[in-house]
Structures are given as structure tokens and as C-alpha cells.
Amino acid sequence: MADAPRRTRRDALENRARLLEVAAQAFAEHGLATAPAAIAKKAGVGVGTLYRHFPTREALIDAAYRHQLAAVCERAPALLAEHPAEEAFRRWLTGFLDYVRAKHGMSEALNAVIASGVDPYSDSRTMLLHAIGTFQAADGALRADVPSEDVLLLIGGVAYSAQHCEEPQASRLIDLVLAALAR
Known part of the structure; x- marks a missing residue:
């Protein structure tokens, strides 16, 4: 009979999560100059x-990036539980743009992962x-006839543009996306 897999201790999971949060911020702010010891x-x-969790710098960068994106994406159900779909999507999209701005600083580190x-x-x-x-299927406030792939391309363009404009303009871009997707 095979041994049951060991469960990861809670403190180890907390350490890993803390490492990922700190790493994402550090790589976004300082790129590859960030020392793992710091x-x-x-x-x-x-x-x-x-190093037990992430044997290489690239493994740490990759995990930090994936952890941050998962956190952004996993906010959708909670936002929908608190707000109507259109407002929930607005809040999610605002958070997504904040995430993209922060990730922009990680580009050098992500290029090292790709290499x-x-x-x-x-x-x-x-x-x-x-x-x-999830937002499109929620309460009928957002158009379900627009493929999610098209919405992703649209918000990707907005995210790229928002990195190069001031906050009021980024907010207007979000309004345009919502106007295009409103039923």
C-alpha cells in the first residue's frame, strides 16, 4: 500500500505565500537586481x-507572477457577490490595470524566466x-454575445494604453469598455 502524500504544513504555505508577495513587489520595483536573500x-x-520552495531565481519570478495573476482573477466571484455585474467588472478591471502597471516593472525578470x-x-x-x-454570465448586465476572447483583447489594449496615460484617462477607457459591453 502506497504511503499517503504528506500535507504541507500551514506555516510552510504561509511562508510560501509571503515569499511570493514580497518577490512580486521586489522584482516589479528593482527587476533582476533584487537579491533573493533580501x-x-x-x-x-x-x-x-x-530555496526550498524556489530552487532558482527564475522559479521564484515565475511563481510570483502566476500567484499575482491568480489573485487578480480569483477576485471575480467575491466582487460579484458584493456588487452587480457591471460594477463588479469595473472594480475588477481597475484592479487588473493596477496589476498590469505593477507587472510592467517585472518585464526584465519575466524575460529572464522566458530565456x-x-x-x-x-x-x-x-x-x-x-x-x-464569470462576469459575462453573472446577471445579464454585460453582453454575453461578445466572445470572452474579444473582451480579453480589448482589455489588453486598454491595459497597455493605461501604462502610458494618467489616471483620469485610464478611468475613461474603463468607462468605454463598460459602455461597449453593457446590455
Whole structure:
């Protein structure tokens, strides 16, 4: 009889989550110049703990990116539980734009991950399409006849543009997206 897989201790899961949060912020602010030891220290763990979870810098960058995107996408159901679909989508899209702005600083680090042969974006499209579809299916306020793939391209363009404009203009772009998707 095979041994049952060991469950990860709660403190180990908390350490991992803290490392990912700190790493995402550090790589966004300082790129590849970020020392893993500094990330471990700021997360309140030893460098051995960092390397136990993430054996390479690239593994840490990849995991931090995926963790941040998952957090953005996983907000959809909670927002829908609190707000009508159109308002929930507005709040989600605003958070998504904030995430894209923060991720922009990680581009150098993500390029290093890609150069190592790992595709950090492999699950991104699926996660984002699922989040968008959740809003479209919610309460009929958003058009369901527009494919989620088209909405993703639209908000991708807005996200790119929002990195290069002031907040009032970014807010107007969100209004345009909502006007296009409103029933």
C-alpha cells in the first residue's frame, strides 16, 4: 500500500505565500537586481526556506507572477457577490490595470524566466478568460454575445494604453469598455 502524500504544513504555505508577495513587489520595483536573500529577509524567512520552495531565481519570478495573476482573477466571484455585474467588472478591471502597471516593472525578470525555457504566461489566458466569462454570465448586465476572447483583447489594449496615460484617462477607457459591453 502506497504511503499517503504528506500535507504541507500551514506555516510552510504561509511562508510560501509571503515569499511570493514580497518577490512580486521586489522584482516589479528593482527587476533582476533584487537579491533573493533580501526577499527572504523581508518575508521573514531564511534564505534556505526560499530555496526550498524556489530552487532558482527564475522559479521564484515565475511563481510570483502566476500567484499575482491568480489573485487578480480569483477576485471575480467575491466582487460579484458584493456588487452587480457591471460594477463588479469595473472594480475588477481597475484592479487588473493596477496589476498590469505593477507587472510592467517585472518585464526584465519575466524575460529572464522566458530565456530559461519556462513560459510564465502559459496559464494566463485561461485564467483571464475564466474571470471575464464569470462576469459575462453573472446577471445579464454585460453582453454575453461578445466572445470572452474579444473582451480579453480589448482589455489588453486598454491595459497597455493605461501604462502610458494618467489616471483620469485610464478611468475613461474603463468607462468605454463598460459602455461597449453593457446590455
